Amino acid sequence: MVSGVKKASSDEKKKPAISYWSKKKCNCPVCKKDFPREEMLSGNGRMNAGKLTDELHRLYIPSKRYGKINPLIYAIGACPNCHSAFLWNDFTEIKDQASLDRIYDKIEERKAAVNAVFPYYDLTRNRTLLDGAAMYYLALLTYDDVDLSYLPTMKRAILTLRLAWLCQELNEEVPGHNFDVAAQVFYKKAIFFYQQAVINETNRVEKSSTLAGMGPDTDKNYGWDGVIYLCGLLEYKYGQREDEALRLKKLDESKIAIARIFGLGKTTKEKPGPLLEHSRNLYEALTKLLDGQDVDDIEL
Numbered sequence: 001m002v003s004g005v006k007k008a009s010s011d012e013k014k015k016p017a018i019s020y021w022s023k024k025k026c027n028c029p030v031c032k033k034d035f036p037r038e039e040m041l042s043g044n045g046r047m048n049a050g051k052l053t054d055e056l057h058r059l060y061i062p063s064k065r066y067g068k069i070n071p072l073i074y075a076i077g078a079c080p081n082c083h084s085a086f087l088w089n090d091f092t093e094i095k096d097q098a099s100l101d102r103i104y105d106k107i108e109e110r111k112a113a114v115n116a117v118f119p120y121y122d123l124t125r126n127r128t129l130l131d132g133a134a135m136y137y138l139a140l141l142t143y144d145d146v147d148l149s150y151l152p153t154m155k156r157a158i159l160t161l162r163l164a165w166l167c168q169e170l171n172e173e174v175p176g177h178n179f180d181v182a183a184q185v186f187y188k189k190a191i192f193f194y195q196q197a198v199i200n201e202t203n204r205v206e207k208s209s210t211l212a213g214m215g216p217d218t219d220k221n222y223g224w225d226g227v228i229y230l231c232g233l234l235e236y237k238y239g240q241r242e243d244e245a246l247r248l249k250k251l252d253e254s255k256i257a258i259a260r261i262f263g264l265g266k267t268t269k270e271k272p273g274p275l276l277e278h279s280r281n282l283y284e285a286l287t288k289l290l291d292g293q294d295v296d297d298i299e300l
Contacts (some may be wrong), residue, residue, distance in 0.1 A: 018046060018069055019126055026091050030103050031082035038127060040074040047071065049219070054233060054278050056226060057165050058219040070169065071218050072162055073132025076139050080123035083111045085138035087155065094150055102145035110141045117182055129173065133166040153200055154208040154227075157193035160186045161216050161230070187238040194231045222275050228257050229279050236286065248290060255286040 018041055025034040046066050050059040062068040078085035084103050086094065094100070114121065114137045121134035140159045143152040167183035200206035209224045216222070216230065232254030239247055261279050 016066055017041060018066055019074065026077055026079075026088075028079035028082060028084060029091060029094055030084040030100050031079060033079070033081045035079050035081065037077060037088075038074065040069075040071060052274050054281070055161070055165075056216050056220075056222055056230065056275070056278070058217045070129060070132065070166070072166065073127055073129060073135070075218050076132070076135040078123050078135040078138050082107050083114070083123070083138055084142050085135050086142060087139070090150065094146060096147045096149070099145055099147045099150070103142055106141070106145065110138055113141060114138050129166065129170055133163060133170060136163045136166060148200075148206045151206060151208055151211050153193055153206055154197040154211045154214065157190060157197050157227075158214065158216050160190040160193055161234075164190060184238070187234065191231075191234045191239055194227060194234060197227065198231060225261050225279075226275055228254075228261065229275060229282065232258055232286065233278075233282055236282065236289075251286055252290055255283060255290065258283045258286070 019038050020041055022037040022039050024037065026037045027034050045063050046069055048061040048063055050061045052058055060069055060071070075087065076085055077088050077091060082104060084107075114134050117137060118130055118134035121131050123131070123135070125131070127135070136159055140156055140163065143150075143156050143159070146152040164183045164186035167179045167186060171177075171179035171183065197206070197208040201208040208227070213221050214223055214227055216226065222229070232251065235247070235250050235254060239250065241247065258279050261276070
């Protein structure tokens with residue numbers, strides 16, 4: 001999909017450190033080999049929190065000393081030997097041998113798929129935005145072979161949404177390489193996985209709501225209410241438009257689900273304020289849309 005993207009410049013080495021290599025190495029459960037773990041440094045003005053988007057994505061204001069920093073790219077680990085990638089905790093949590101065998105059997109398939117979208121990625125250097133996006137895509141493919149007991153559907157929902165954000169950022173940094181197209185692909189995948197996670201939870205196939213950290217970003221956990229909200233928001237913003245009747249049906253269902261958030265949120269202190277605010281905005285937008293208002297006149 002993407003071609004002509006150059007390797008990251010060596011000038012990055014001259015910038016003040018934003019990450020470090022941990023003394024404790026990570027052991028890959030797939031190939032059983034150790035590899036260094038890169039972790040993000042914090043403090044000293046490295047992270048200046050900006051606005052929270054309607055997608056519950058925290059933006060950060062670049063600093064003069066450290067430049068632009070994206071904490072998202074450090075939340076994933078990727079083994080440079082077998083190109084398996086997980087959220088860091090799952091390197092020790094996933095022990096199902098059948099899952100690990102399936103992952104091992106697809107090493108070359110993963111490498112080829114990721115290299116087609118994020119060429120020149122490197123799993124051994126201080127990670128760049130491109131490397132981070134590649135690691136997320138590797139993780140998305142890795143979790144495809146993980147047993148349902150490890151909640152892979154919910155994790156892939158989070159991964160695909162973050163991938164869409166990273167691709168949007170890549171498109172801003174290096175326009176003209178189809179990263180904007182990739183972002184739209186990952187948004188649509190995110191719709192599928194978020195909605196499938198809810199279906200699996202409802203049908204008791206996968207206990208999606210028990211995942212400890214649902215993000216969707218790394219700064220705050222908006223929990224299961226955040227998942228319900230994002231199901232509606234992503235459908236509203238990026239859902240299919242070919243079958244209008246089906247679209248309106250899904251949005252009406254989302255409106256009802258979001259209304260439940262309001263009912264609980266008014267009396268429950270545990271509900272995060274920003275989620276209620278964004279949910280209310282979405283609810284009002286859905287109400288206007290379902291009442292027949294021109295979609296172009298509706299903004300969140």
